[in-house]
Amino acid sequence: MRKVFWGKLTLGVFALLVLGGMTQNANAASGGLTISPTSADVKVEPGGTYKGQMLVINQGELDINYKVYATPYSVNGEDYKPYFTSVPHATDITKWFSFGYAGGSLKIGNQDTIPYTITVPKDVGAGSYYGTVFAETEDKGNAGVITRKRVGMVVYIRVLGAATEKGSVSSWDVPWIQEAPFNATLKMANEGSVHFQAKVKVRVSDLFGGTKFTYERDPEIIPQKIRKIPVTWENGATFGLFKVDGEVNYLDKTEKLPTRIVFIANTPMRLLTVGMLLAFIAIVVVLGRKRAVASSKK
């Protein structure tokens, strides 16, 4: 009895050590930083200024040193792959930014407020300009691969003045048959000279009208670009017939997206569905023939 007790106790202590060790390993001391907000939409007159602020927070397990700076921001392709280097012939707006505090050391659990000012030169034309304010760790070392982390706040600046606001739904693609997870793709085009925000709402419902999934996003659409907005229903239905509808609000108008019917099923379920349909048709045909034979005998 005593042996069993000590055996169980040893096993328990061992399990505790193993589990404790695993947990500790999973939460190995991590260094990095957090910022808020992740973007800013700013409107400024030529020659005007805008004052804002960004929070830098140390939620990691190590004290950090960091710096704050501005870079250009541009996107490439419909996926809006971001770039933070200057584009030839584009206005270098990094000179427009000045910071009240450009970084330093930040202890675990603390946060800094970074005041920034955007000063737009008088001779700048109306339109959209973009930049990113980064907070970057200043990890140092002299051996191996030294890793720095940076997180950026994208700043969408609209310099006020005469501008063309024009956009459209470029495409709305919902494959009628697909495997889980459900996906659809909306493409928004900006044919104007200033960016705008599109408020996208998509609803997936069953054939009785019951809402099964809703998608709501507010992506920025940059001038002379098409933005692909993927709509994915993660961990959603794996089988069934659904109705998809939605709308997009942009530039003070609302555009309804055409309603689509979608059949979601993986390959075995598709085969099963086709098999059941064929069986049903076969039964109807056989019963029909039997009736025809019976009525002809009469």
Next chain:
Amino acid sequence: MKIPKKSQHIALAIAMLVSVVGLPTVAGAATTSTTINSAISSVISVFTSNGTVTANVTPTGAGAQTIASDTLTVSTNDTLGYTLQLADSDATTTLTSGANTIAASSGNQTTPVAQVVNTWGYRVDGVGGFGAGPTSGQSSAAISGTIKFAGVPANASPNTIKTTATTASNDTTTVWYGVAANTTQPTGTYSDTITYTATAN
């Protein structure tokens, strides 16, 4: 003047009645509706398990390879998700020790290559042409002919290693670094600096 007990009881009963009936009236009179507004700010964070990834190599004549990992953890409440990129911190992509260097792998994210001696590179399982893996760490072992690496790009042309389309909570990405060297590589402490960039979409 003495108040009769009966009167006292009546007065007490009236007072209790008034308080019972009156209290709800008072409470009802103070009732008002309040609208609570709360704007939740967007946040994004990036953390790594290491500030420095150590990939020491004891070289052999034929070449030895060390593979070590770094785990990135990204969180954001931005509903459009985030993009995570990797690039060198400057335009020089070699591992450097004084005047000596270890060249970046000749592969890229789309077409990574098996490492050759005296090169270094990165890979992320399941991204670009790297293949599914899973990659595992090794220390000064024979150079793998199947595990493929890309050279770390210069700061002007970062590689995207993850894009998401919704909020993320402690979403992890493992980046593997490989260093291969033979005995012709001069001894030294080689290093380079990588920058991970996370931005909301």
